Amino acid sequence: MYKGKFLDEGESLNSDRFEDETERHPKQKQQPSSSGSLGFASDLASRFRGDQRTSDYSERRRLESWVYGLGCCVCCLVLLVVILLATLLSRSDDSGGGSGSVIDNNSNSNSTNVGGATPVPSPAPTPIPTGPPFTYFPTDTRPTLPPGATPQPTDTDTRGHTTFVKNLVMYNAIIGASPDGGTAVQTDGTPQRHAYVWLQDEDELGLNRRNLEEHGGRGLRLEDWQLVQRYTAAVFYFSTNVDETWTSTAKTNWLSITQTECEWEGVSCDGQYRITGLEFQDSGIGGTLPREMVNLEHLVILGIDNTGGIHGKLSGGIPAEFANLTSLSIFHLQGNDFTEPLPDHLFENWYEINTINLNSNTLPGSIPSSVDALESCTDLDLSHNRLTNEIPPQISGMENVGILKLNNNELTGQIREEDFQHLVKCRTLLLGFNSFTGAVPSFTAMPLLSNVDLTYLPEVSGSILNATCDLINGNAGTYSVDCDKVTCFCCSNCS
Secondary structure, rough: OOOOOOOOOOOOOOOHHHHHHHHHHHHOOOOOOOOOOOHHHHHHHHHHHHHHHHHHHHHHHHHHHHHHHHHHHHHHHHHHHHHHHHHHHHHHOOOOOOOOOOOOOOOOOOOOOOOOOOOOOOOOOOOOOOOOEEEEEOOOOOOOOOOOOOOOOOOOOOOOOOOOOOHHHHHHHHHOOOOOOOOHOOOOOOOOHHHHHHHHHHHHHHHHHHHHHHHOOOOOOOOOOHHHHHHHHHHHHHHHOOOOOOOOOOOOOOOOOOOOHHHHOEEEEOOOOOOEEEEEEEEOOOOOOOHHHHOOOOEEEEEEEEEOOOOOOOOOOOHHHHHHHOOOEEEEEEOOOOOOOOOOOOOOOOOOEEEEEOOOOOOOOOOHHHHOOOOOOOEEEEEOOEEEEOHHHHHOOOOOEEEEEEEOEEEEEEHHHHOOOOOOOOOEEEEEOOEEEEEEOOOOOOOOOOOEEEOOOOEEEEEEOOOHHHHHHHHEEOOOOOOOOOOOOOEEEEE
C-alpha cells in the first residue's frame, strides 16, 4: 500500500507528482490488500488527512496576505496625513510666521491663522499713486506704512471692543500721509479720527455709488491721493468747525457723500480734481489749522479772512508743515487770534509766492529769518500784529517786493538803510507804530518809492534828505513822519 507524503511548504497536491513517485519506486506500487476493503479505507483516510492539512495551510496563507495588505494601506494613509500636515505648516510659515489676519478692502470679517495667533497685517508696499482723478478698474496696489506707523489690523482689539478700522487699504493710505504717522487718527475724539470714520463709514460708499451710476456700473476705487485729499478736506472742516462756528453758507455741500470735495463751498480745483484753492470771507472759520493741509500739494490760494466775522476766528498758530506748500501763490490769513509765533522756516520753500497777507492776526514773535527766500513775493503785509525784535537783515533778499507793511507791531532796533537798499522795486514802505530807535534813513537807493510812513516812532529822529524828498515827489507820493522829531520839508502828513 502507498503511504501518503505530507507536502512541503509551497507545494500543492497534484496527480503528476503522485505518478512520478510511483514510477521511481515500482516496489511501492499499489497492491491489492490482503484485508480487502479495510486496506482501501485506510488508504483513503491517509489521503484525506493530507488534503486537510493542505487546506488549513492555504487558509492560513490567505489570512496572512490579507493582514499584510491591510497594514500597508494603514501605513500609506499615515504617511499621506503626515505629508499634508507638513505642507500646511510650510504654507503657514511662508505667509508670515503663522499670522494670517487680513482686512479686505470692503469687508468687516477677519481671517484666522492656523496657529490661532493674534492677527497681524502684512501690507504689501506700493507708493501713493498719482494720475487721473478716477480709476474705474481697481488694482491691488497698497501703500507702504511710514516708519513708526501702527496699523489697526482687526475689527476687535485685545479687550474685545470694536475698533474703528474696517478698511486697511484706506487706513494705510491715510496714515501714510499723516504728519504724525497716524497718532491723531488713532486717538478718539480728534478731528482726524472724525474725518477718517466719516470717510470710511459714511462717505466712500456714497461717492462710489454715484460714480457707479454715472459710469455704467463699472467698478470704481478712488486712488490713494484722492482718498488723502478728501480726508484732508474733511480734517479741515472738523478742525475749524469745532464749536459749530461755520456759517450756513460756508457749510454748503461740505461732507456731501454724493459730491466731490471740489463742489464744496469755498473749494476750487484744477481740471484733474486736485484742490487748488480754499477761500472764505467772514465765514466763521474757527478752531485751528490742521497740519494735514500740507497734503494739498497743489494748493495755490489759501484765503481765510475773518476781519468782519462775528462767529469764529482761527487760533493756535500756522503749522510748520505749511513750509512745504510749495505751490502757494497767495497766502491770506487775516482777522484771526493766533497765539503762536510764525515758524522761522515758514517761507523757506515758497519760491512761487506772490502775496502774503497776515494782517491783524495778533501774531507774537519775530519776523522769520526765512524771509529772504521770498524772492518772487511782491506784497508782504505783516501789519497789526504783536511782532517783536528787530527787522531781520534777510529782508534785503526780497528784491521783487513792491509793498512792504510792517506797521503797527512792537518791532525794535534801528531802521538800517542797508536792509532796504536792495528793495529796488518797492513802492510802499510802512514802518509806523513801532518801537524803533535811532536816526531816520534816507531810502535813496529805492528808486520807485512813493509812499513812506514813519509816524508814531517816538524814538526816531533826524532829517529827511532833500534827495529823498525829490524822489518821493518825483513819484507823486507821500512821506509821513513825526514832525516834532523829524525835519522834513516835503512831508505832507505829520503825526
